Amino acid sequence: MEHFVLLVLLLSCSIAFANESKLYIVHLEARDESLHPDVVTETHHSILGEALGKSRHETKDHIVYSYKHALNGFAAKLTVEQAEKISNYPGVVRINPSRTYKLLTTRSWDYMGVSGDKSKHPFIPSNHSLWDQGKHGKDVIVGLIDSGIWPESESFRDHGMNKAPKRWKGTCQPGQLFNTSNCNRKLIGARYYYKGYLDTIDNSTQFLTLSARDETGHGTHTASTAVGRYVKDVSINGLARGTAAGGAPKARLAVYKVCWGNENQCSGADIVAGIDDAVADGVDILSMSLGGGDEEFYDETAQAALYAIAKGVVVVAAAGNTDFTSIHNTAPWFITVGASSIDRDNTGRVSLANGKTFKGRTLTAHGTRKFCPIVSSAQVKAENSTSADSLLCKEGTLDPMKTKGKIVLCMRGGGIPRVNKGAEVLAAGGSGMILYEDPSQEMELEEDPHVVPAVHVSSSDGLSILSYIISSSCPMAYIYPGRTEYITGRPPAVAAFSSRGPSMVFPSVIKPDITAPGVKIIAAWIGGSRSYNIVSGTSMACPHVTGVVALLKSYHPDWSPAAIHSALVTTAYMSPGFVNATPFDYGAGHLNPYAAAHPGLVYDLDPKEYVERFRICGIVGYCDTFSAVSELNYPSISVPELFESYTVKRTVTNVGDHRSIYRVSVEAPPGIAVTVTPSVLEFTRKRQTKSFEVRFELERKVRTPDLHVHGFIFGSMTWKDHRHTVRSPIAVSYGVKFETPP
Structure with a gap:
């Protein structure tokens, strides 16, 4: 029974x-x-x-x-x-x-040379400003697929702007805490999509603000990074002071809110609806600082993005923030962006009474003003707290009687926001905080606007400070006020959090395509007209590329999405900071805006070629048989599974001088013979095309030290004339079998 x-x-x-x-x-x-x-x-x-x-x-x-x-x-x-x-x-x-996606959460434009100030970027010709050449992105329409917008921010004011271009067909959708008057001649459109998200939260709208208003700050930050107006005297607690601006300050903005809740979750159904409307509304560019994993060639957002590209819309997407081999947005029609550093640090220092001083990071302008007693958080543990919780300075774990007037040493981690740890120290009466890295999972030092004098130090420095606290009979410390430092000539480096390739589903394209500033980026935030915040992530790198694409669209209105994609890749700057990294870390290199406007040659293609190569049906109207992905007319070359020899074909279009002669040079991957035929390309007019073949032959067994962790080896191919350098990274896998997706 x-x-x-x-x-x-x-x-x-x-x-x-x-x-x-x-x-x-x-x-x-x-x-x-x-x-x-x-x-x-x-x-x-x-x-x-x-x-x-x-x-x-x-x-x-x-x-x-x-x-x-x-x-x-x-x-x-x-x-x-x-x-x-x-x-x-x-x-x-x-x-x-329908899948669930997540958002991938000033100085940077000078650092990349957009302003043309050679003193702030030594890698570009002097007195050449892409801002001027690209008319600051005037009347280019940028669509943002994100968490919404804080329309009151000064970054989105419309002073001096004319009516929206006649080709604009969109709308300003009213909703909770948002009405049509929140749009203007800068923010020309706003929509929101939540029905897909509701399906994941039992269809309750109780805690949602059903409008395009941003509740987390992510969308506002990315929007102002891409297209924000000039706003003078912006700082974070008095640090990093300067003029905030987006890459294309005169571009128009249309917002499509698809991400909701504190976790910034985004339904695939909502994302596609946003892309669907954006195409109909008439956007020129889509910026997507979100992702959902690697297997994305056939998912709904990748296919919707491909249709957008078929309509002439450029789609820029973030690579992800989950480190190695977890790269997002790997479809070749995405311009996939990794994150790199800039030359600005907001630093803090702490001195101990034994004479030792340690340097770290902070966005707190004030210090302790005097030496104060210093304790470890475990020493001031509340009675009802565990040692493990107090070590992390969790809420309610510090005893006010023991903490008052003291600097507290707290360890990073535990899923607790860093600023919340400082808030716990303040609530317990502490005079300051030293935050140190967990030795078991060292990460990059962060700059945070703490509510108490604070500095973030490495795990080794934190352990040295802890040793001093334990060994001293009367440990004392002094936290200095924070300050902003500019490191002259420091090259960009790939951020530790930036997701790496290869795509384990389709390793036949090199991803990411490029890197751009994504570390400690200051941009608009929610909460007021003068509210700004500093945030890191490939989400912040993506809109940097979006802003440059807007300038390129203004300067070269006849260029296709593939031509713009190619120009960004082949002109990228190979930073000395990329030592010990590979194209699966940085793509073709660091974004080089001025050079991208003058690439000389581009690898152009029709969206139909994507369909032919990737068996994607239903978008252009037919399905062709699958052919080698490596043969796609892509600006980089990846050849997986090379066992003997393989040949790929490429076609370039002359967008430089009418008459020019390009000669090729190759940096071959170790153990691989690379032959380019012909080795010289002669052009007699603009828009003329020339094709060539690249043959790869295995010369000898590749030594293990030369191999990337996934069996790849790397090189490059460069075409040069008297003015232009057109460089393509090369990746070849040796003796590794990759599974073809169903």
């Missing part, structure tokens, strides 16, 4: 699970471009009804979004059985559950 009851319960659970509906995205074959969007929506309802054997009225509640512009398809709530039925319906290319 007991077995029968258990069987009934198991069957009931299985039936309940099978009948439980969740959000799916249904991707259909390419639609007839002449059809009105309303007709397309009706078609979606008809297809769903016929596939499920239901009437148009019965399917009304199933469809959450109808995608009419950025891929032909719809998002619908379906059971597993219903999803299986639809997958077999004629015209259905693919059906997937």
Whole structure:
């Protein structure tokens, strides 16, 4: 009898699970471009009804979004059985559950040479400003797929700007704490999408602000980094003072809020809806500082982005913040951006009574003003707290009687925000905090605006300070006021958190494509017109490239997305800071804005070529057989699984001088012979194209020390004339078999 009851319960659970509906995205074959969007929506309802054997009225509640512009398809709530039925319906290319994505969370423009001030960037010709040449991005429309916007920020004021371009077809969608008056001639559009996110939180809107208003700061920060207006005298607690500006201060901004909650989660269904509307609205560029993992060639956002590119929209995306071999946005049509450092540090120092001084990072302008007693957090543990919790300075773990007037040594980690640790010290009456790295997981030192005098030091320095505290009968310390330092000539280096390649799904393209400033970036924040914050992440690097792309679109309005992509890659700067790194860390190198406007040659291609190479159906209207991904006319070359020899073909378009002669040079990967035929390209006019072949042959067994952890070795190919250098990184894997995705 007991077995029968258990069987009934198991069957009931299985039936309940099978009948439980969740959000799916249904991707259909390419639609007839002449059809009105309303007709397309009706078609979606008809297809769903016929596939499920239901009437148009019965399917009304199933469809959450109808995608009419950025891929032909719809998002619908379906059971597993219903999803299986639809997958077999004629015209259905693919059906997937909607995935969850996450956001990937001044000085930088001078550092990259956009202003043309050679004293602040020694790698560009003097007195050449891409801001001037690109007209500050005037009237280029940038679409931001993110967490919304804080429209009151001075970075988005519209003083001196004319009406939006006539090609703009978008809207300013009103909602909670946001109305149409929040848009202006700078912020010309705002929309929000939440139905997909609701599916992940039991359909409750209780804690959501249903509008385009930013509640986390992420979208506001990325937007102002890309296109913010000039705002003078911006600082964080008096440090890092300067003029804040985006890369394209005169570009227009359209915001598509798709990410919600404190965790900044974004539903794939909502993202596609945002891209869908952005294409119809008329944006020129899409900036996406979000990601959802590696297997993305066939996912809904990658396909929607491909359709956007087919419409002439450039799509820039963040590489991710999860370190090695977890790179996001790996589809080749994305301009995938890793994060690098800049030459500004906000430093702090702490001196001990024994005469030793330690240097760290801070955004706290004030110090302790005198020597104070210093203790470890474990020494001032509250009675009801554990030693492990007090070590991390968790809320409520410090005893006010023991802490008052003292500097407290706290360890980073435990999932506790760094500034919250300082807040706990303040709440317990402490006079300052020294934050040190966890020795078991050393990370980069961070600059934070703490509520008490504070400095962030390395694990080794933290342990030295702890040793002093334990060994001294009366340990004392003094925290100096923070200050801003500019390190002249310091080259950019790849951030430790920046996600690396290769893509384990498709290693045939080098990702990331490029790096850009993403460490300690100051930009607008939520909470007021003069609110600014300093944040790190590939989310911050992505809008730097977006801003430069806006300048390039203004300077070269006839360039295709692929041409812009190529120009960024082939002109990238190979920083001395990239020592011991590979193209899977930094791509082609560091963003070089002025050179990108004058690349000489570009590797251009039609979006149909993506379809041919990657078996992606339903976007251009047909499916071709799969051919080698390495043969894509991409500005870098990756050849996985080389065992004997392999040849790839490339075609370049002359966008430089009418008459020019380019000669090739190759830095071959160790043990590989690389032959380029022809080795000289002669052009007699602009827009002329020339093709060449690159042959790779295994000369000898590659020594293990030469191999990357995933079996790759690296080199480069460079075309040069009297003015231009067109460099492509090369990656070749030796004796490693990669799985081809289904």
